[in-house]
Amino acid sequence: MITLDEARVMVAEARAKGRALGLKPLSVCVLDAGGHLLAFEREDGASPGRFEIARGKAYGAVMTGLPGSAQKARAEEQGYFMAALNGVYDGRLVPVPGGVLVLKDGAVVGAVGVTGDTSDNDAAAAVAGIAAAGYAALA
Amino acid sequence: MITLDEARVMVAEARAKGRALGLKPLSVCVLDAGGHLLAFEREDGASPGRFEIARGKAYGAVMTGLPGSAQKARAEEQGYFMAALNGVYDGRLVPVPGGVLVLKDGAVVGAVGVTGDTSDNDAAAAVAGIAAAGYAALA
Amino acid sequence: MITLDEARVMVAEARAKGRALGLKPLSVCVLDAGGHLLAFEREDGASPGRFEIARGKAYGAVMTGLPGSAQKARAEEQGYFMAALNGVYDGRLVPVPGGVLVLKDGAVVGAVGVTGDTSDNDAAAAVAGIAAAGYAALA
Amino acid sequence: MITLDEARVMVAEARAKGRALGLKPLSVCVLDAGGHLLAFEREDGASPGRFEIARGKAYGAVMTGLPGSAQKARAEEQGYFMAALNGVYDGRLVPVPGGVLVLKDGAVVGAVGVTGDTSDNDAAAAVAGIAAAGYAALA
Numbered sequence: 001m002i003t004l005d006e007a008r009v010m011v012a013e014a015r016a017k018g019r020a021l022g023l024k025p026l027s028v029c030v031l032d033a034g035g036h037l038l039a040f041e042r043e044d045g046a047s048p049g050r051f052e053i054a055r056g057k058a059y060g061a062v063m064t065g066l067p068g069s070a071q072k073a074r075a076e077e078q079g080y081f082m083a084a085l086n087g088v089y090d091g092r093l094v095p096v097p098g099g100v101l102v103l104k105d106g107a108v109v110g111a112v113g114v115t116g117d118t119s120d121n122d123a124a125a126a127v128a129g130i131a132a133a134g135y136a137a138l139a
Numbered sequence: 140m141i142t143l144d145e146a147r148v149m150v151a152e153a154r155a156k157g158r159a160l161g162l163k164p165l166s167v168c169v170l171d172a173g174g175h176l177l178a179f180e181r182e183d184g185a186s187p188g189r190f191e192i193a194r195g196k197a198y199g200a201v202m203t204g205l206p207g208s209a210q211k212a213r214a215e216e217q218g219y220f221m222a223a224l225n226g227v228y229d230g231r232l233v234p235v236p237g238g239v240l241v242l243k244d245g246a247v248v249g250a251v252g253v254t255g256d257t258s259d260n261d262a263a264a265a266v267a268g269i270a271a272a273g274y275a276a277l278a
Numbered sequence: 279m280i281t282l283d284e285a286r287v288m289v290a291e292a293r294a295k296g297r298a299l300g301l302k303p304l305s306v307c308v309l310d311a312g313g314h315l316l317a318f319e320r321e322d323g324a325s326p327g328r329f330e331i332a333r334g335k336a337y338g339a340v341m342t343g344l345p346g347s348a349q350k351a352r353a354e355e356q357g358y359f360m361a362a363l364n365g366v367y368d369g370r371l372v373p374v375p376g377g378v379l380v381l382k383d384g385a386v387v388g389a390v391g392v393t394g395d396t397s398d399n400d401a402a403a404a405v406a407g408i409a410a411a412g413y414a415a416l417a
Numbered sequence: 418m419i420t421l422d423e424a425r426v427m428v429a430e431a432r433a434k435g436r437a438l439g440l441k442p443l444s445v446c447v448l449d450a451g452g453h454l455l456a457f458e459r460e461d462g463a464s465p466g467r468f469e470i471a472r473g474k475a476y477g478a479v480m481t482g483l484p485g486s487a488q489k490a491r492a493e494e495q496g497y498f499m500a501a502l503n504g505v506y507d508g509r510l511v512p513v514p515g516g517v518l519v520l521k522d523g524a525v526v527g528a529v530g531v532t533g534d535t536s537d538n539d540a541a542a543a544v545a546g547i548a549a550a551g552y553a554a555l556a
Contacts, residue, residue: 004461034187034312036465040457044421048453063188080214080221080234087230088191090368108186143322175326179318183282187314312465341466358492358499358512365508366469386464 002032002102002110006133007039010102010112014129015043018117026116026125029054030102033109035062043116050115056094057122058113061101063089065108067138068123071095098122101138102130109135141171141241141249145272146178149241149251153268154182157256165255165264168193169241172248174201182255189254195233196261197252200240202228204247206277207262210234237261242275251276280310280380280388284411285317288380288390292407293321296395304394304403307332308380311387313340321394328393334372335400336391339379341367343386345416346401349373376400379416380408387413419449419519419527423550424456427519427529431546432460440534443542446471447519449527452479460533467532473511474539475530478518480506482525484555485540488512515539518555519547526552 002010007030018026025043027050032038035058042050061067064085066074075082075095086093097119102110112130114122123139130137141149146169157165164182166189171177174197181189200206203224205213214221214234225232236258241249251269253261262278269276280288285308296304303321305328310316313336320328339345342363344352353360353373364371375397380388390408392400401417408415419427424447435443442460444467449455452475459467478484481502483491492499492512503510514536519527529547531539540556547554 004458008458032312032465034310034314034465036312037457037468038459040454041421041425042455048449048451051454063186063191065186078235080218083222084195084225084230084233084235085192087225088195088233089188090230143319147319171326173326176318176329177320179315180282180286181316187310187312190315341464341469343464356513358496361500362473362503362508362511362513363470365503366473366511367466368508385462 002030002038004038009133010129011039011041013132014112014114014125015041017125017128021121021124023117023121023125026114026122027051027054028129029058029113031055031058031062031111031113033062035059046116053094053115054113056092056113057096057099057115058111059089060093060095061099061111062108063093067101068095068097068099068119069139071099072097097139098126100126100130103136103138141169141177143177148272149268150178150180152271153251153253153264154180156264156267160260160263162256162260162264165253166190166193167268168197168252170194170197170201170250170252172201174198185255192233192254193252195231195252196235196238196254197250198228199232199234200238200250201247202232206240207234207236207238207258208278210238211236236278237265239265239269240277241269242277248274280308280316282316287411288407289317289319291410292390292392292403293319295403295406299399299402301395301399301403304392304400305329305332306407307336307391309333309336309340309389309391311340313337324394331372331393332391334370334391335374335377335393336389337367338371338373339377339389340386341371345379346373346375346377346397347417349377350375375417376404378404378408381414381416419447419455421455426550427546428456428458430549431529431531431542432458434542434545435534438538438541440538440542443531443533443539444468444471445546446475446530447527448472448475448479448530450479450525452476463533470511470532471530473509473530474513474516474532475528476506477510477512478516478528479525480510484518485512485514485516485536486556488516489514514556515543517543517547520553520555
């Protein structure tokens with residue numbers, strides 16, 4: 001179970017990675033193992049709808065057990081399947097990199113979702129945050 | 140009309156097939172002739188959102204009268220049509236194998252939905268469960 | 279974390295309690311700590327929409343941390359508040375007895391939802407199922 | 418316009434107030450002038466559905482321009498009106514204290530939503546957070 005203190009480290013260090021890489025303003029969320037929000041921050045200059053994107057990336061990862069990169073691959077080879085998954089999850093899934101699973105002893109305990117820069121840079125920031133909190137990341 | 144005892148056999152034997160084939164953790168649901176839930180089980184290690192996928196496979200089969208394989212073929216040749224069907228069914232349809240019709244004397248009396256491994260393996264598990272309960276299966 | 283084997287015990291023993299008390303056909307669901315479905319069974323003779331009620335009772339308990347009896351009390355003294363909660367949870371909350379929290383070492387690890395007889399009898403069946411699986415129940 | 422640094426102060430100081438008063442675990446969100454999420458934290462031990470409640474309190478305040486206490490008064494004297502407002506806002510409004518407007522020079526620039534303890538204690542924590550960030554609060 002990710003504690004709030006750990007979630008705050010994930011958010012802070014994902015943001016620090018963004019600043020170190022010179023990325024655009026990031027929005028970062030941390031979800032628990034049930035896909036429910038633990039923490040979120042949206043940097044100044046980000047567009048107002050960024051929470052929904054950040055959560056969508058992380059939510060899809062938790063609910064399907066697939067990180068954003070795997071969801072993207074599936075969406076590109078079988079688009080109607082990912083569209084259908086989005087239907088059963090009430091449209092809350094964003095299947096691109098930046099949705100990164102948080103693992104402990106091989107089990108999924110949550111996910112971090114980042115949006116703001118390219119999807120791959122978003123994922124790199126999420127991985128940095130997860131590692132800083134002492135968990136394994138699957139991007 | 141599928142009884143609960145029969146539905147429980149379907150779930151148990153679909154799961155047994157999964158174990159016999161060495162599949163990933165399966166989630167199995169049984170719907171009645173109206174598309175309503177009779178029984179469901181999610182094996183340990185499956186991601187939390189598996190019920191929605193299992194039900195989506197079975198729901199689409201019951202509501203359209205087409206098993207998952209036929210829905211998949213239609214989605215690949217006429218994607219907008221399956222997308223439109225998903226609209227009228229409130230996004231609850233997952234058009235891939237693993238949604239298997241349950242037939243008695245040629246009439247649809249329900250469906251089994253399985254998710255967790257490849258779509259084809261999911262379908263094989265569903266067929267095994269249906270057969271064990273003494274019904275015909277259309278995958 | 280409730281295992282599937284434990285969830286199956288909860289369902290079986292809640293149903294057994296219903297039979298011992300001569301209750302109407304019961305529908306029983308078990309949700310995990312994130313409100314996601316682990317197991318469900320609907321007894322023969324129950325109306326087709328029982329899954330949604332059983333899940334609604336358990337879902338409201340998990341998401342708010344309040345068992346059905348406490349939700350009912352709140353609904354009766356401040357109806358607009360429970361109505362508003364139902365709005366933010368997409369209408370998935372049923373605030374009456376029969377939604378029973380599953381506790382381990384004082385922490386909520388899931389909930390059991392039962393529907394079919396009176397709300398109080400439904401709750402009694404849920405409690406029996408939870409106790410049989412070795413957990414504490416808060417009804 | 419509330420900056421992220423200011424929003425973080427609001428969250429931290431609302432939580433500090435909760436700890437100083439010995440309140441139950443709090444969940445705190447800050448919304449901007451458009452009702453969109455800037456920051457959120459859920460304390461350990463809170464139920465998983467607390468984000469939706471915290472946001473609902475703040476969202477209703479921003480969208481109607483009425484703090485939670487005024488929404489509650491209206492709900493108690495004219496329930497169908499608040500129910501109708503909830504309809505037009507997609508069920509996202511929770512009309513009780515704990516949704517507090519953030520004002521600058523008399524204009525609404527956002528809202529803080531707090532949930533976890535009694536509604537009045539939630540509101541007191543929100544006010545403390547807003548004041549610590551140098552804004553006026555209307556609870």
